Amino acid sequence: MTHVTSLAKNRRLVIDHHGRTRAFAALWLRERSPDAETLDPRTGQRLIEAAELPLTLAIESADVRDGELSLRFSDGHCGLFALKALFDDAPSDPPQRLWAAASAPRPEADFAAAVEDDAALLAMLEALHRDGFVLVSGVPTEEHGMQPLIDRIGPLRRTNWGGIADVKSVANAYDLTMTQRGLEPHTDNPYRDPIPGYIWLHCLTNAADGGDSTLADGFMAARLLRERDPAAYDCLTRVTPGFHYQDDTTHLEGEGPLIELDSQGEPVRVRYSNRTERVPALPPEELEAYYAARTAFYRLITGEELTLHLKLDPGQMLIMDNYRLLHGRSAFQLAGGVRHLRQGYVDRDSTASRRRVLRRQATPAPTAGEPA
Template sequence: MTASAKVTLSPDGQRLTLDLDARPREFAALWLRERAPDAETLDPRTGQRLIEAAELPLDLAVEHAELDGEALALRFSDGHAVRFPVADLLAEDKPRESVAPERELWDAGLVEPPRADFAAALDDDAALLAMLEGLHRVGFVLVSGVPTDEDGMQALIERIGPLRRTNWGGIADVKSVANAYDLTMTQRGLEPHTDNPYRDPIPGYIWLHCLTNAADGGDNTLVDGYRAAEVLRERDPAAFDCLTRVSPGFRYRDETTWLESEGPLIELDSQGRVSRVRYNNRTERVDALPPEELARYYAARRAFYALITSDELTVHLKLEPGQMLIMDNYRLFHGRRAYELAGGVRHLRQGYVDRDSTASRRLVLRRELRRQQAESRLEETA
């Protein structure tokens, strides 16, 4: 803590300003009270709140505040006293960003995608964490050494979270079949798209495992949807705004299934950051909006499509047997070139894992490995 650090209260005590290094940060008294890090307010084991926050008085104030070492000592008008670690308060003061934190945007110039080894990720927590961190940061990871049997990726899925089952089952084939129930099961090329926007919730991560890929063509295309959205925001703000406001519907139907949902092609979080993209030409159904609004939407969609199909943003790769792509379905547009079976068989397998279980596994592993590293450093200095 610097000597110049100071804390001040507003005249009514309902605002507290913490000034460190000439950078003031303001906190509401009511927010501080309901977040008080003590056993009366938060359960020590779960971190869940024990008091009913909605019953706190709306005019609650901080009556006394002082910096004490690395903590901020507070006394509130309801009589509660608590010590806040200053580091915890600073962690809450996050800078505004255009996309969610810890992401790296990329385009066709991406030199080296995140890579992982299947056996290492299966057996070693540090390797698994590195794989999940790369997936979180870049939006996809290329995994090698996956067994080339039909359920070869299942063991690694089980290290992360349950397989998401759909009307197509668990792990499903991606190969050309007669009477295909979906265009992925044909030889045609596929435009850049996100999967299953007609579901609620939309599957979080796509696992695409290559068993054999000897057909002519069939290369995968990958586009960073966050990057595409940011480029659109920079170059055509009106189109960007339109695609964040208009929510087309998406629909999938067959003899046994009827799925419908809706959402904007570019979705923002509460801070205005890009948090999700959608694009699925095959299943999109736009409502009969007023003609002027439809005209704006169609022009904006066309501008976005031009970006996500451009050489500027597209990475190409062809999976080899034993390789697997794990892709963030909230971020990545993926597609493929058409292929011909004259050159050989193209057989991939695909499954889904939800976003919450994947994020949970990454964050728990990060916490545990940091704890182990801290304990190891203490042992070395003892």
């Protein structure tokens, strides 16, 4: 059963549909009216100027029949809404699976299959979204071996370092990644706008002593910090440090909290880059609280509770969510052999778009007689 009640001089509509109750503003319904006069049938984009609708717009009549809501608005417009669509507010993406070291998944994909087959590519992208990383095997051990798979998803993100860049020890290194030292868990390039969304790390050779990769789920770290030290969690969502990178030809600056929240108050991005962080000269009491909170977060992302250890073999590639995962490596010695990896970036928008389109194409349309 469905019941409809008008409130606030008919400028709100309360719908009780099969035990679920929601209130809708008349203006919200009017600007989303699913007809060819309001929304372009092909693109779904709005054709009317919503800001020109009268703020006093009201609903003059409402009728429910056969799962559809028929409305007449005070501006004379009539709209027909599917009740299921009004109540279907599920997110377009499935939930992510947070993990600690003991429960860490090992999502894997085959390079050739993902390049050639949409189903395999979708499975890889779904795993990447769900777990924050995926290990791809069978990548050609050539300098641009990852490129065919990148081309299946979206453009390669170019930076001041070029497109696909070397990760190996060099003389006069312009970044600490190009040395033999170990790297603390970090997110890449928080000084860029936008921050690169996904890191692609491709192993050509890895015979050096050491140089193992580490991963930690930053969203799990944020969850644990919120449970164990709410004050520290709150501090890291509010204080906004800066991040800085500079060389002979580049000067980049950015800012943002170590734990960034979405509109629902849930972590949507973590930043951690000890090498490039520049905290402003806040009042001493604020800095004391921030430093204590940062230390608590650091202990989580470096502790064995959350740290997953991996060593890439030649022909393997690690794709990582740079908004969620923190990655690092142990120090290595070249006396034991050569360590040569290649790294590229692909942005989040093209990756998410490809995943959603493939999922939509893989979902069969409802047949006659089935609910839409």
